[in-house]
Amino acid sequence: DRLVRSFDDIDRVLSDLAASPAQSVVRVSVEPSLAAVWLVPRLNRFRQLRPDIDVSLEVDVRPIEFRSDQPELALRFSAHATSWPRAEAERLVSTVDSPVLSPGLLASGPPLEKPIDLRHYTLLHEENRQGWARWFQAAGVPADAVAARGPMLADISLSKQAALLGHGVALGDLLQVGEELASGTLIKPFDIDVASGAYWLVARSLRDLPEPAKAFAEWIRSEFAVTRRAA
Known part of the structure; x- marks a missing residue:
């Protein structure tokens, strides 16, 4: 892999x-x-x-x-x-974070037209759930509606790998998922980026x-x- x-x-x-x-x-x-x-x-x-x-x-x-x-x-x-x-x-x-997912998951999953639609997807978290909470706040979505569930992975390498396999939506550091976005193996569904550090x-x-x-x-x-x- x-x-x-x-x-x-x-x-x-x-x-x-x-x-x-x-x-x-x-x-x-x-x-x-x-x-x-x-x-x-x-x-x-x-x-x-x-x-x-x-x-x-x-x-x-x-x-x-x-x-x-x-x-x-x-x-x-x-x-x-x-x-x-x-x-x-x-x-x-x-660095900035934004949701990313595989084309296969996007094609087979529920419609993903608005940030609130992410409630129908598995969210992949790193260490804690604060990253997603910040992103949903920037997107105008109550974080408690969608951000309090999903597996927690050690770092972006693991969450990116899980996203590539279609296991969920990762909150990607755009520096570290740039190659996948350029090649089309990951897709960024929303133009909402949140500063992360x-x-x-x-x-x-x-x-x-x-x-x-x-x-x-x-x-x-x-x-x-x-x-x-x-x-």
Whole structure:
């Protein structure tokens, strides 16, 4: 399935990155869904740009304190820069959420012409039900009418996979479902987007990074700039 292939891609790219020796190493902590969907497909671009720097990618969601035995950089999702009180955080891209579902589910399911029609569909939740509640509020629908049911999944990777399989409607981070929307494997039925937070570049001090980490940080900024322009 797509999620398994995404993590297989992580293994393959990391193996490729380790195939030839480099002079320096940068350690980066990144959340699993962002690693699988966004970062791993782009890692070879950094390798081509800086073949002298190896990337040690650590997939994790736990808080990071940037001790000497931890990565120099982290890529994290949060609504607030103050989520890391003892570190510096730089906003890379703001994110918005919108419902997405498979064409097959849309074709076989009840009519989906207005947001309230989602009450007839299974809603896929991430961690809690607050995301859907915010979206229904923006759409002018009483959240308690539809947002209090449906399975809860760990992150967007799982909810996206469930949506691709036709198991329900996911509230998709448009950064992470953009490829599926472009290919038509997922459909966005409503033009109602709700701000959900941002992806951040986090470090103990972004102004005082070792050279390999500084080079990777500059590359990350440029890649997210391309992503913002394409959105």
